[in-house]
Amino acid sequence: MEESTADLIRAQLRRLRTGAGLSQEEFGKLVHYSASMVSAVETGVRPLDRPFLSRADEVLNSGGLLVSLFKMMERERQPSWFRSWLDAEAAARQLRCFHPTLVPALLQTENYARAVIRCDDMLSDEEVEKRLASRMDRQAVLAQPEPPQLIALFDEVALHRRNESFRGLMTRQVEHLLACAERPNVSIHVIPLSVGLHVGLSGPFTLARSDDGGWVGTMESQLGGGVIDSEARLATLLARWETVRNEALPRQQSLDLLKEVVMSWT
Structure with a gap:
């Protein structure tokens, strides 16, 4: 369950970023992370974390979607x-x-x-x-x-x-x-x-x-x-x-x- 939720978060992150017309490098500058960091998060090489997703929600104007999904993932760990x-x-x-x-x-x-x-x-x-x-x-x-x-x-x-x-x-x-x-x-x-x-x-x-x-x-x-x-x-x-x-x-x-x-x- 946790894996599927994590995959969903990464998929939503990519969808929102590309929907905003932002490359990984452009998006990275806006969230104050490197393009390689953005790529690592989206591909699952780097674990998801709340500060990154919170900043992503702000930049992408997603209404807190990513953090809400992250909370769901954390709950599933309990x-x-x-x-x-x-x-x-x-x-x-x-x-x-x-x-x-x-x-x-x-x-x-x-x-x-x-x-x-x-x-x-x-x-x-x-x-x-x-x-x-x-x-x-x-x-x-x-x-x-x-x-x-x-x-x-x-x-x-x-x-x-x-x-x-x-x-x-x-x-x-x-x-x-x-x-x-x-x-x-x-x-x-x-x-x-x-x-x-x-x-x-x-x-x-x-x-x-x-x-x-x-x-x-x-x-x-x-x-x-x-x-x-x-x-x-x-x-x-x-x-x-x-x-x-x-x-x-x-x-x-x-x-x-x-x-x-x-x-x-x-």
Whole structure:
């Protein structure tokens, strides 16, 4: 599947370029790449990459076609369980996200997300950027015309995991959280350090409710993740959600805490 999508992207690139009456050399000058680079991309000698295709979309006035196809190709690389979760996430009317140690993915800034992904030292720089782009793409669900309600919970410890080099990144991340919380469909709640131990420390999870009221969940671990769709396991996750939600501060108090944290850093 990935190969056929890659071939489709290259074919569309050639069609758009020739349709615009541009040689590889002329096109290369416009996108700031050499003619040999353009040829290598079109023939499959060089892998496709998002920056090149994004610039090509701009030059060829293609309405984002090439980048959209590239996103499709990247999605096809994902494990089957994660593709089914992406479908559920994109169609959800409500999302409940909980993480005991990190800011939930849908609310991460680009720099924060990159730092989190880079914690896996087995990933190449290229793979880090691919995963980062995928994560940022997912956040578009919150900007669609009828976005889902997002209720995000995380432990206060996530705000204190920093050092001097990380302080600026975290300041911008918390400012981003405060900006996101201004949206009517986003509610952010923090579990304060004073709570101590709680059941949520067992691990992160997310729940998505569809238009028909049905639920699906996902959990991740060191070795991957999976979609939760059995009635019994969903009932357990929904009960866990209620437990951790009850430990969290109300919305306004959570936002006040975020502001206090930023003030203490500056």
